[in-house]
Every structure is written in C-alpha cells, then in structure tokens.
Amino acid sequence: xxxxxxxxxxAPFVLLGWIYALILAHSPNVAGQAGPVFWAxxxxxxxxxxxxxxxxxxxxxxxxxxxxxxxxxxxxLFGAFLFFLWEVIVVGAGxxxxxxxxxxxxxxxxxxxxxxLLEDFLQTFVKSVLSGYMIGCLSxxxxxxxxxxxxxxxxxxxxxxxxVAALPVIGIAPIMVMWFGFDWPSKAxxxxxxxxxxxxxxxxxxxxAAGRLERDLMRSYAAGYWTTLFKLRLPVALPFIFNAxxxxxxxxxxxxxxxxxxxxxxxxxxxxISIEVARMSLDMVWAEIALAAIAGSLFxxxxxxxxxGATFWHPSxxx
Amino acid sequence: MQLKAETVLERVTEGDxxxxxxxxSGLAAARPESDPATPAxxxxxxxxxxxxxxxxxxxxxxxxxxxxxxEGEFVSFIGPSGCGKTTLLxxxxxxxxxxxxxxxxxxxxxxxxxxxxxxxxxxxAPALYPWRTIQKNVELPLEIFxxxxxxxxxxxxxxxxxxxxxxxxxxxxxxxxGGMQQRASIAxxxxxxxxxxxxxxxxxxxxxxxxxxxxxxxxKLWDKTRKTVLFVTHSIPEAxxxxxxIVVMSPRPGRIIDIIDASHLGRERKLEIRxxxxxxKIAHRVREGLRAGHSYDD
Ligand SMILES: Nc1ncnc2c1ncn2[C@@H]1O[C@H](COP(=O)(O)OP(=O)(O)OP(=O)(O)O)[C@@H](O)[C@H]1O
Ligand SMILES: [Mg+2]
Numbered sequence: 001x002x003x004x005x006x007x008x009x010x011a012p013f014v015l016l017g018w019i020y021a022l023i024l025a026h027s028p029n030v031a032g033q034a035g036p037v038f039w040a041x042x043x044x045x046x047x048x049x050x051x052x053x054x055x056x057x058x059x060x061x062x063x064x065x066x067x068x069x070x071x072x073x074x075x076x077l078f079g080a081f082l083f084f085l086w087e088v089i090v091v092g093a094g095x096x097x098x099x100x101x102x103x104x105x106x107x108x109x110x111x112x113x114x115x116x117l118l119e120d121f122l123q124t125f126v127k128s129v130l131s132g133y134m135i136g137c138l139s140x141x142x143x144x145x146x147x148x149x150x151x152x153x154x155x156x157x158x159x160x161x162x163x164v165a166a167l168p169v170i171g172i173a174p175i176m177v178m179w180f181g182f183d184w185p186s187k188a189x190x191x192x193x194x195x196x197x198x199x200x201x202x203x204x205x206x207x208x209a210a211g212r213l214e215r216d217l218m219r220s221y222a223a224g225y226w227t228t229l230f231k232l233r234l235p236v237a238l239p240f241i242f243n244a245x246x247x248x249x250x251x252x253x254x255x256x257x258x259x260x261x262x263x264x265x266x267x268x269x270x271x272x273i274s275i276e277v278a279r280m281s282l283d284m285v286w287a288e289i290a291l292a293a294i295a296g297s298l299f300x301x302x303x304x305x306x307x308x309g310a311t312f313w314h315p316s317x318x319x
Numbered sequence: 320m321q322l323k324a325e326t327v328l329e330r331v332t333e334g335d336x337x338x339x340x341x342x343x344s345g346l347a348a349a350r351p352e353s354d355p356a357t358p359a360x361x362x363x364x365x366x367x368x369x370x371x372x373x374x375x376x377x378x379x380x381x382x383x384x385x386x387x388x389x390e391g392e393f394v395s396f397i398g399p400s401g402c403g404k405t406t407l408l409x410x411x412x413x414x415x416x417x418x419x420x421x422x423x424x425x426x427x428x429x430x431x432x433x434x435x436x437x438x439x440x441x442x443x444a445p446a447l448y449p450w451r452t453i454q455k456n457v458e459l460p461l462e463i464f465x466x467x468x469x470x471x472x473x474x475x476x477x478x479x480x481x482x483x484x485x486x487x488x489x490x491x492x493x494x495x496x497g498g499m500q501q502r503a504s505i506a507x508x509x510x511x512x513x514x515x516x517x518x519x520x521x522x523x524x525x526x527x528x529x530x531x532x533x534x535x536x537x538x539k540l541w542d543k544t545r546k547t548v549l550f551v552t553h554s555i556p557e558a559x560x561x562x563x564x565i566v567v568m569s570p571r572p573g574r575i576i577d578i579i580d581a582s583h584l585g586r587e588r589k590l591e592i593r594x595x596x597x598x599x600k601i602a603h604r605v606r607e608g609l610r611a612g613h614s615y616d617d
Contacts, residue, residue, distance in 0.1 A: 213446040
C-alpha cells in the first residue's frame, strides 16, 4: 500500500477518533478520572495519527498547488494533534488549572476577555513594539551605512554592538523606565536598544558581502559610491538585512513584554501576565501568551513573506 | 638553465623585430614612441612589473613587460595558468596597480581611461547580478552612464540578438546555462560600444561549436567596428584564428616571451583557414613558445 493510501484512509478515522475522544474526555464520568481503557484508546489514536502524518509527508504530488496545500496541511494537522493531546490529557487526568489549563479553557478565557486583550495588544504591540522596532531597525541600518564609510567607526562600533547585544533586558529595562517614564516610550526604548545592534552588525556584514568581480565591474564603469551602493551593495546586503529584521521581530516582542515587568501603567501584555500570575488566574496568563504567540508569529511571517518577494533571487529561494 | 634563459631572450628579440618590421600595418612591439608617422598606441606598456604580497611571500605576477598595441589590433594573450594574463588585463583596466614601469591607455593613465569609460571588460566569470533579468543586466552600464530608457531597450535588444539570446530577456541569470551567462556578459560589455574590449577567457566555458560560432561573430564585429580587442585564451587555434597579433607569456615571473604577427591571415577569416599552412605555421610557433615557457618549471 502506498503512503498516500495509508495516509488518505487513516486520516478521516483519526479525525473522527479525536472528536470522539474529546467528547469522552469532557463527559462527567471520565473527566478527571479516566481509566486505562481511555488512555489505551488515546495511545492507539497517537499511533494512527503518526502513521497517517508519515504517509502524508512522504507523498509526492505533481502539481505545485497541491504540494503547497499539503505543505500547509501537515504542520496544521501536527499542531492540532498536539493541542488534542494537551486537552485530552489535562481534562482526562484532571490536572489543576493553576498548573496547566486545558486549551479549551484558555480559548474561552481568550474569547471572554477580548476587550482587555485588545487594549493590552494596542499598548504593548502597536505602541511599544512597532515604534521601537522601526526606530531601532532604521537607525541600525543608517548607522551601518555611515560606519561602512568610516572605518574607525566600524572598528569601534562592532565590538560595542556585541557587548550591548549581550546585556540582559532585565538590566536595561529599569534604566529605561527611569529615563523615559512608566508609559510605552520606555518600553519602545528597550526595543530600540535590543534591535539596533543586530541590524547594525548584519547590515555591515551584508555591505561587505559583494564579490570581487561584481565590484570590479562597477569600478570598470567608473561608478561612484552611491551608484555602487544602490545598484550592487544594498541588493547584496538585502538577505542579511532581512535576517536582522526577522531576528528583531521576535526580540522586540520579548523586550517589550519583559520591560513591562518593571513598572507600567495598568495596561499591557507584560503587566497583565505579571499581575494575573500573582492572582493565580493562570488561564488569563495563558491567554496573553497565546496572544503574544499569535502576534509574534504573524509579525515574523509577514517579514518572511516580504523577504521572499524581495530576495527571490537568493540561492535559498530560487525556483 | 643558463642556456634556456638565452633561448627565451632570443625569442623576445625575435618577436620585437617582427613587430617592428611590420610598421605600416600599425603592428608595433618596441616601436620608438616618438615615431610621428603612426598614431599613439592604444596600449603602451614599458618595463611593467607587478608583485602581489601574498601571505607566504611575494608573487611576481608580471616582470618587465613591454608591449605596444595599435588601434584596431586584435591581440591574443596565451600562456600557462598563472602566468599573469588576467593580471596584465587588470592593470590595463586600472583594477590593479603596478609596482614599476609605465603604462598608458589611449595616451592617458589607466585610471583616466577608466573614468573616461574607454574600455569594456569581460571577466573570466560572467559576474551577472542575480537580482536583475538578463535584459536589465545588459542595460546596467547604460543605466550608470545615464542613457535614456528607450535607447537602453533598443541597445540591449540589439546586443542580445547578436549573442543569440533573443527570447531570454526576462530570464534571470541563474536560469541560464554557464555559456549563455557568459554570452550575456559579452552583450553587456558591447552595449555601451567601447573602443577597447578586454576579454578574459570569455569562451572558456563553451562547447566547441558555440565557441566557433562566437569566434566568427567576434571576428565580424571586430572587422566591422574596428575596435581594439585584447583577448586571453588557452586555446592555440582560437588565438591564431582570431588574432592579428599573439602574445605568448610564461610564468614565474610572468613575462612576455614571444610576440607573433598574424595579420597576414587577413581581417576576414573563415573557419577553414585553420587547415592552411600559414595558419599551422603560426600555431606551431605559438606551441614552441609555450613549450619554452613551460621548461622553466623543472
Ligand atoms: N589578488 C591576488 N593576490 C595574490 N596573488 C595573486 C592575486 N591574483 C593573482 N595572483 C597570482 O598572480 C599570478 C598570476 O595570476 P593571473 O590570475 O594573472 O594568472 P592567469 O594567467 O590569468 O591564469 P589563468 O589562466 O589560470 O586565469 C598567479 O601566480 C596568481 O597566484
Ligand atoms: Mg586568468
């Protein structure tokens, strides 16, 4: 039997099995006191799902559209399966929600607190992260271009950059709060400090990445500094710059959330996490974590998407 | 060893005499500079030497090179790998600075000639920019020189047709074979119509048939446009077929050991001339020169 057949035949059964197991786990006489039969059933589903996913991922499809669809399906199914296990185990074994709430509980908490989450999102992501990210990346880029022209600046700044990059957020966040106050500007400042140096270091490396022949070609045309910069060196540096943009998209979110632990008005994702932990309402903490995960992934995904379009010619994307 | 050195010296003199005796056609190695009857040479090199400072000691890439190339000449450089052919072309193009000697390109220093955009350089590798389509790559020098968009389109179309790349304008370099990429780089150098073409093994990566075809095309172009071409190659038949003058070089230190006049083969040549006795005679002399250079290795 081919992988496709195995995967194709098993997949609907596995899905039905999941639904059945979920209903079973939530029924009053199983929840919190599931017996060995139930766990055996879950284990069997696990095996079946592994076989089905394996079959699907070994599939060789002909049309690119189908391949892309399958490429999307596999991680989604895999993720769904992990959530299923999480739900079934937490509900079936009756794990206390302080230790680990079930995904369904987190989901309903998320849905019930949408206004609060939106407010936190605006405060932390839109105000602190986005503004800090843009200022940090842009200034890192511009300083890199200046440093590239002035050798002593490059030699002085790069070691300093590595030093600052090694500083923990915990160290700089309280200082920024002292300097820029409790509201979002101090968080944005933390994000600027965190994103500036990765961009600087990557752009400087990218500007030096053009090959000898490619430079000689420009020289043979008697092209000036700016022409060479725009027509050769910046395009070559683009993959490096996007690398920094991707690194920074995750760094920025971490920086802003952690910075909120050190004094903030009564709004923001980091603020909410710290007070809800103290109140032992872990499902709200998890709802904020889910929000951070969604926002962070979308942000990263967006940057990666733009990168694909802009550096389609790079060996890692060529088709 | 002593004996071999003498034979080489002899060859140099012989080559010089040959070049000198052909004064009317403008062929001139070692012609007195002040000769008023002939125009200034396109390339004029005297006692040129260049040493690379490598980590494990100096590399004598060029030593005491003397060469004069008149306008409209097709000069091939042939010699074993590492004898300084690329280096010599790069010095002429002001991409490398010599340690000693004098060099003039079109009567001025190489850097002035470069700034004037006197030459087009075709490198040993295509050096196309992967983010530009083939057409955009060919238009790159025109963009830099500030030529209007309509004119750019027209010129790139013409050059791409000339190198048989019609229909590939919108492709990216990495979607083309190595030979096609090299042809695109030739189209790029031709696009701004430089009077002097520096070609560093442009056809090294091509198969025989395409190579023959491009050789014929290049010869036609040379005959029609009267450009001066400096052409590096490893192939004796290619050198003899194309050139009006062949420069044989030898390594360690890189120097010229023979300059052979081939202008009597005419400007219009068919591939068939490769079987003629005149052709074979010149080819034989090139081979002898290469042998003499190689014997230094022992
Ligand atoms: N940038 C450099 N630094 C140090 N040594 C170099 C450099 N470029 C060339 N050389 C050395 O100079 C010598 C001449 O090199 P060159 O590239 O001119 O040879 P070539 O005749 O073009 O050889 P090939 O036929 O293989 O292309 C070689 O010994 C080479 O190792
Ligand atoms: Mg070479």
